[in-house]
Amino acid sequence: MLFNSIDFAVFLPIVFLFYWLAFQKHLRLQNLFIVLVSYIFYGWWDWRFLLLIFFSTLVDYWVGRGLMYSDGSLRRRVLLWVSLSINLGILAFFKYFNFFVSSFASSFSLLGAEIQSSTLNIILPVGISFYTLQTLSYSIDVYKRKLEPTSDFIAFAAFVSFFPQLVAGPIERASCLLPQFYKSRVFDREKSIEALKLMLWGLFKKVVIADSCALFANQVFGNYKGMLGSELLFGAICFTFQIYCDFSGYSDIARGVARLFGFEIMQNFYYPYFSKNISEFWRRWHISLSSWFKDYLYVPLGGNRGNSLFKIRNVFIVFIVSGLWHGANWTFIVWGMLHAVFYLPLLLGGKRLSKGEESNIKNVFQIVFTFTLTMLSWVFFRSESVSMAFDYLNRIRLAPFIELSSFLFSVRVIGVVLILISFVVIEWISQEHQFAFEKIGVRWKRPWRWLMYYSVMIIIVWCSGNSSQEFVYFQF
Numbered sequence: 001m002l003f004n005s006i007d008f009a010v011f012l013p014i015v016f017l018f019y020w021l022a023f024q025k026h027l028r029l030q031n032l033f034i035v036l037v038s039y040i041f042y043g044w045w046d047w048r049f050l051l052l053i054f055f056s057t058l059v060d061y062w063v064g065r066g067l068m069y070s071d072g073s074l075r076r077r078v079l080l081w082v083s084l085s086i087n088l089g090i091l092a093f094f095k096y097f098n099f100f101v102s103s104f105a106s107s108f109s110l111l112g113a114e115i116q117s118s119t120l121n122i123i124l125p126v127g128i129s130f131y132t133l134q135t136l137s138y139s140i141d142v143y144k145r146k147l148e149p150t151s152d153f154i155a156f157a158a159f160v161s162f163f164p165q166l167v168a169g170p171i172e173r174a175s176c177l178l179p180q181f182y183k184s185r186v187f188d189r190e191k192s193i194e195a196l197k198l199m200l201w202g203l204f205k206k207v208v209i210a211d212s213c214a215l216f217a218n219q220v221f222g223n224y225k226g227m228l229g230s231e232l233l234f235g236a237i238c239f240t241f242q243i244y245c246d247f248s249g250y251s252d253i254a255r256g257v258a259r260l261f262g263f264e265i266m267q268n269f270y271y272p273y274f275s276k277n278i279s280e281f282w283r284r285w286h287i288s289l290s291s292w293f294k295d296y297l298y299v300p301l302g303g304n305r306g307n308s309l310f311k312i313r314n315v316f317i318v319f320i321v322s323g324l325w326h327g328a329n330w331t332f333i334v335w336g337m338l339h340a341v342f343y344l345p346l347l348l349g350g351k352r353l354s355k356g357e358e359s360n361i362k363n364v365f366q367i368v369f370t371f372t373l374t375m376l377s378w379v380f381f382r383s384e385s386v387s388m389a390f391d392y393l394n395r396i397r398l399a400p401f402i403e404l405s406s407f408l409f410s411v412r413v414i415g416v417v418l419i420l421i422s423f424v425v426i427e428w429i430s431q432e433h434q435f436a437f438e439k440i441g442v443r444w445k446r447p448w449r450w451l452m453y454y455s456v457m458i459i460i461v462w463c464s465g466n467s468s469q470e471f472v473y474f475q476f
Contacts, residue, residue, distance in 0.1 A: 001044040002471065003253045004207055004464065011041070016260055020187045027184050031158045034181075034261070038163035042126070049125045052090065057160045059086050060135040064142045064149035064156075076143060083139035091132045094124055096328045127167030129325055133292055135160055138174035140296060147175050155181035164257040168250050168471055170268040170288035177265065185262030195259035197453075201436050202252030204456055206471070208463045209423055210246035212416050213238040221382055224392050230408060232396045239382045240375045241420055244273065246472045247286070271431050273374070273424075276366035278342040281374060289325070293318050304347065311347055316340045326381070331389060335380040342373050 001007050015037045023029045043050045063083040070076050138159075141147035150156050159178045165171075220227055220235025227235070251268035258265045272284035282290045301314045316337065323336020376393065383389035430436040 001041055003250065003257075004203060007044070011037075012257065012260075019261060024185075024187060027182075028154060030185060031152075031154045031181050034158045034163075035154060035161060038158070038161035038166060041163040042161065042166055045126050052094075052125055052128070053131060053161060054157075056087060056090065056131065056135055057157050059083060060139050060160075061150075061153055061156050063139050065151070067139075067142050068149040068151075080139060080143045083136065087132050087136055091128060094128060096324075130169050130171055131160055131166060133171050133289075134174070137171075137292065137296070138178070141173070141175055147178075150178060152182070162258070162263070164254040164261075164263075165251075165265055168247070168254070169286075170251055170254065170266050171292055172265055172288065173292075177263070180263050188262070191259055191262075195256040197256075198259065198434075199253050199256035200453065200456060200460075202249040202254075202256060203460050204249075205245040205252065205423075206249030207460045209419060210242045210244075210249060210472075212419065212463065213242035213245070216413065216416065217242050217382065221392070224388075224395065227395070229396050232392060234408060234413070236375050236379055236392075236396070237420075238416070240273075240371075240378050241423075243378065243381070243472055244269070245423075250471050267434055271427055273371050274367055274428070274431065275370050276363055277346055277370055278339060278373065279346045281370060282339075282343075289322070293322055297321060308348060312344065315343055315347060319343070330386050331380045331383050334386050334389070335377055338377045338380065342377075 001011060019030065019033060023033050039050055039053075042053065060083055063079050066079045067076055070079065138147070138156075142149045155178065158181050159172075159174065162172075162177070217235055217239040220231060220238070224232060224235070248269035255265050255267070266288055268286060268288050270284040270287065272281050275281035275284055298314055298318045301317060302310055303314065304311050319336040319340035320333055321336070322339075323332040323334070326332045326335070379392050380386065380389040383392060426436050
């Protein structure tokens with residue numbers, strides 16, 4: 001069930017009305033209702049996925065209860081490893097089994113030995129990478145005694161399966177989201193209005209910008225060998241904005257839907273393409289994932305302590321794991337390694353984030369340079385193979401950019417360019433706020449404010465009829 005589908009447009013109002021009209025004064029019934037509708041939402045793709053998420057919920061709830069009554073360090077470590085082994089084992093099997101089997105066979109073929117590999121027709125459960133990390137945060141925090149284990153299975157099941165952010169994040173920490181299921185929730189009109197504005201902006205980014213860019217990105221990457229250098233560059237730019245508006249649009253909608261039901265989940269993007277270096281980019285991009293890897297992988301490895309070799313090792317491990325988390329393909333691993341390489345000068349040089357005014361020439365140059373590096377790395381993320389990515393970039397490098405085709409001067413391309421320019425301007429002037437519609441129009445008179453909102457809705461409906469695309473991060 002997609003956020004930009006008719007199914008969800010019918011599903012959400014019904015759930016919203018039942019939730020507040022029937023269960024407002026009954027906390028446990030509210031949580032039970034959230035579990036029920038979350039399982040309906042998740043099972044809409046494939047009912048078999050429900051067995052997996054329920055099993056994961058049982059395992060981590062049992063581990064938490066075991067840690068509650070265990071004081072011995074050995075028993076606590078065993079329980080933690082049970083959670084890690086089962087959750088990561090399930091993730092590895094469903095997401096990486098075929099990848100590792102084929103990679104193993106390919107490595108022997110390079111040495112002249114042929115191995116016949118067999119792969120399984122494994123269905124990748126939607127959102128498994130997201131809720132696996134979410135449940136692991138609970139077990140790890142309970143093990144470290146940073147969080148009290150819950151005795152409320154319904155609240156825990158609601159935390160694991162909470163439908164607004166279940167399939168594509170943000171990856172919520174148990175210490176932040178789980179306690180919200182213990183508190184009574186009362187309908188708040190002002191929060192609901194803010195939630196609707198947040199959802200509207202998220203839909204605009206997804207349907208109007210991301211889906212429009214996807215049409216050209218798919219066309220260019222699918223036929224890149226017959227494209228000019230300028231067209232290949234345009235395709236890379238389109239995918240750069242597609243993946244940002246697609247994923248951040250989903251996160252905005254998720255935050256808005258959660259707020260409709262009385263919950264606050266974290267902001268997952270904070271204008272990442274205005275970053276002045278790669279370190280700042282990762283503080284702004286997919287914040288829930290980058291902070292998860294920092295706290296649960298980078299810091300336990302030693303972080304930036306030790307000599308330069310240990311620092312480099314830790315950075316490469318984190319970025320490679322981050323790349324592998326995104327998908328079972330060498331393109332994602334190379335994408336992660338590139339970001340590690342981009343990050344090393346900051347790590348070894350001891351540079352700090354610039355705190356100067358964003359309007360000065362130096363900072364603008366840094367923003368453009370960081371955006372360019374990010375865009376080039378997205379080519380690997382989008383390509384079907386590493387060789388294709390290198391070939392794509394090489395064709396851009398060798399092609400004369402003065403060659404402009406009629407393709408770039410078509411009405412549709414010009415329309416997308418104008419939309420992107422307008423979007424960048426809106427994001428630039430909205431940087432002090434969590435999202436563009438948060439403050440825009442507040443001082444306007446009501447007729448003009450509603451005219452803006454209705455105009456945006458009309459544009460969304462009109463663009464949704466062109467080509468509805470799935471959210472990119474659903475495949476992860």
